[in-house]
Amino acid sequence: MSESHNIEYKSTWREEYLKWICGFANANGGRLYIGIDDKGKTTGIDNHEKLLEDLPNKFRDILGVYAEVNLQSEKGKYYLEIIVPRFDVPISVRGKYYVRTGSTLQELKGPALNEFILKRTGKTWDDIPVELATLQDVDEDAIKFFAKKALKSKRIVPDATEEDTKTLLNNLHLFSNNGKLKNAALLLFGKDPQKYFTSAYFKIGRFGDSDADLKFQDVVEGNLIEMVDKVMEILERKYLIRPIRYEGMQRVEELEYPEPALREAILNAIVHKDYKGTTIQLSVYDDKLILWNPGMLPDELNIEMLKGKHPSHPRNKNIADIFFKAGYIEAWGRGISMIMDTCRKAGLPEPAIEEVAGGMQITFLKDIFSEDYFKRMGLNERQIEAVKYVKENGKITNSDYQELLGVARRTATRDLAELVEKEILKSSETRGAGAYYKF
Secondary structure, three states: OOOEOOEEEEOOOOHHHHHHHHHHHHOOOEEEEEOEOOOOOEOOOOOHHHHHHHHHHHHHHHHOOOOEEEEEEEOOEEEEEEEEOOOOOOOEEOOEEEEEEOOEEEEEOHHHHHHHHHHHOOOOHHHOEOOOOOHHHEOHHHHHHHHHHHHHHOOOOHHHHHOOHHHHHHHOOOEOOOOOEEHHHHHHHEOOHHHOOOOOOEEEEEEOOOOOOEEEEEEEOOOHHHHHHHHHHHHHHHHOOOOEEEEOOEEEEOOOOOHHHHHHHHHHHHHHOOOOOOOEEEEEOOOEEEEEEEOOOOOOOOHHHHOOOOOOOOOOHHHHHHHHHOOOOOOOOOHHHHHHHHHHHOOOOOOEEEEEOOEEEEEEEOOOOOHHHHHHOOOOHHHHHHHHHHHHHOOEOHHHHHHHHOOOHHHHHHHHHHHHHOOOOEEOOOOHHHOOEEO
């Protein structure tokens, strides 16, 4: 049995290995073997009787945990098996916290430690009380705005809108046990949330040919419950256009990116933002739109899981609950799936989702014929040129492909077949000399 995320071997016992016990307790539990080297060979220990008596007491007195210590033997050599369960409360060694990650031991510090302690105590950052805040910091208009939305969504009872502000906030679980307003209350309904949370605003920038070419920008401040509408209003008024098209005699003016998808992405960024970090950034270019917010995915999720139906794991459970009650979001983990479906139906590429610079980034591409999109689809340079040719000429034949790219018929046939397989081009019903490919 080799070392793994929950198994560690040590030839002899040292006091510093208390950190490994702590690391297992703070992770998912594990087993520490004393008297086995890192290659899995039993080397044995001579002081097993003393350790059998001392170690449980050390774990209790220094760590405050119980771990099972068993004496084992192999070919006359004794070794100890220490079985450490997972603990739901944070465990420390002389004031320091460790966690087992993969096959390594890491000390938790700063924001990572704060996040870990909150998670282990069943709380999220937006649960923390703001000691100096009072009801005078709450915007009554924001409360009324929420109540109107929640009543329309039928996620609060009508009588709730008749309650005074303190009662409503209390019923929404936005007061701590000691009667202080929580972080969530000030972020959601505060008159000036930036007074307490300096990065709780939304930056929008319009860029030209490069990131260095910033044309103009806006900063959207204020409480979160009204921020989504403010961001969308500024985007529609200053940053995006509504191309005109006709369906028969009907004039249609839709936003250049699907409005429901864009709104959902902005909501996700606001609800799941790490408010201990920097601000949300929305960068608008000629051919794409990039939205980034601080905060990595929780351990329970990965990017592929996001694209399908998955359990909801909100970073800020109170903020998510208020947005749910207001009818802005669902509680089913379907937001990203809806974004993808909406873009596909609009004839746009699926947005790219990545973990970048300690946060989550989603990139909307305006034109399905963009070169970036085709590179992400795995097209080679020949195929990209062929797609451009079809865009300009309406179709391409195998002979056109050979002449345009200077390749043999076999290569042209293979490349075109891949374009059909990737559903970028469609093959005509005609076969033989009259066959062609088009969108």
